[in-house]
Structure formats: C-alpha cells, structure tokens
Amino acid sequence: MVYLSIGVIGFILYYLYDVNSIIWKVQYLHSAFILGTLLQMVATLGLLIQSASYFNFNLLWIITGCYNLAMLIYSLFFALPFEETYIKENNERKVYRKGVYSLCRHPGVLFYMGTYLSIALLYKTFIVSLTVAIWISLNLFYIVVQDYWTFPHTFSDYRSYKLETPFLVPSRKSLRKCIKSQ
Numbered sequence: 001m002v003y004l005s006i007g008v009i010g011f012i013l014y015y016l017y018d019v020n021s022i023i024w025k026v027q028y029l030h031s032a033f034i035l036g037t038l039l040q041m042v043a044t045l046g047l048l049i050q051s052a053s054y055f056n057f058n059l060l061w062i063i064t065g066c067y068n069l070a071m072l073i074y075s076l077f078f079a080l081p082f083e084e085t086y087i088k089e090n091n092e093r094k095v096y097r098k099g100v101y102s103l104c105r106h107p108g109v110l111f112y113m114g115t116y117l118s119i120a121l122l123y124k125t126f127i128v129s130l131t132v133a134i135w136i137s138l139n140l141f142y143i144v145v146q147d148y149w150t151f152p153h154t155f156s157d158y159r160s161y162k163l164e165t166p167f168l169v170p171s172r173k174s175l176r177k178c179i180k181s182q
Contacts, residue, residue: 003047004131010039011138018150037076040135044119047131051123058122065118072111075100079107093154095161103178104166105151106143112136143168 013036020029079099100107113136120132147167151158166174 001127003043003050004127004134006039006046007043007131007135008138010036010043011135011142012036013039014142015145018146022150022153047128048119048123051125051128054123054125054128056122056124061118061121065115065122068111068114068118071100072108072115075108075111092156094157095151095155097161097165098181100178102165102181103170103174104168105147105161106168109139109143109168112139 013032016029017032017036020026020032079101080096095101104110116132116136120129147162155161170178
C-alpha cells in the first residue's frame, strides 16, 4: 500500500502543477509535474520489486508493456517541445497539434493505460491490480480536469483543437493526420 500511496501523491502533485499554472503561478511549484513523475516512477519500481515473486512471464505482455512505456515517455517528454511545455510560462501558448497530439488530445493516457494494464497482467496480485486501477482512474480524472479546465485556460487555441481532435479514442481521420504529420 505504500507504493500505491506514493503514486497517489504523484497525481496530487500533477493537480497542484495545473492549479499553479493557472491560478497561483508560484515559481517553486513549477517542478511539481517532474516531482510527480519521479514519484510515479519510484512507486512503480517499488511495486514491481515488491511483487517480483508473483511475476508471470508472458512475452506478449512484456512487449506490449515496453512499447506502451516507450510511447508514454515519448509522448510526454519528446513529442512536445519540453521547455515550452513544462518549464516556461508564456502569455499566449498554442496547442501542439503534430504527431501523437493529432491522434487524440491525451495520447499519453492511452500509453499509460497500456503500460499499467500490462503490468497488472504480468503481476496478477490484488495489490498490483488495485494500484493499477486506482492510478488509471486518477489519470483519467486528471485528463478530464485538463480537458475542461486546465487546457482551455492554458492554450489560446484549445477550443479549436477540441473540435478537430478526438478526446481519447483516435478516429480514422485523426489516425491519418497523425501518420501524415510524422
């Protein structure tokens, strides 16, 4: 349960980062996103180490989990201009609409879910399943908050982005657009 709690604290830091970006604008809270991510990483590694004896080798779920983890890291830290996204405070910020961000508005969530569902299938224990379910639920809630509150306040063109890009489930049109923008 310790690692579940550490991951939950990570999500609280994500929420604080967003509130700070819109309302408080306190400099030292700019690092809350990175700190939340580090807590998620520590919690995940701790959970996997704690559950190591329950590991069920399955090549399909290992490959699926590794692919989704790589895409999660890519979509959060390499597909976006990092400094403009996570460090700088710009007056008029525009949505990044290329690559995976033309696929859907929150592609990281798809890859997060794929990563953690793979973990749950590789470590079939109650605590791993509970942790994965809670973290995925918190992540889904987080993107709903971002979609309806944070991003409309953050990006001057978010409303038009919402009209042209699916929320979470890619469409044929957004798939084509994603492939063309690579």
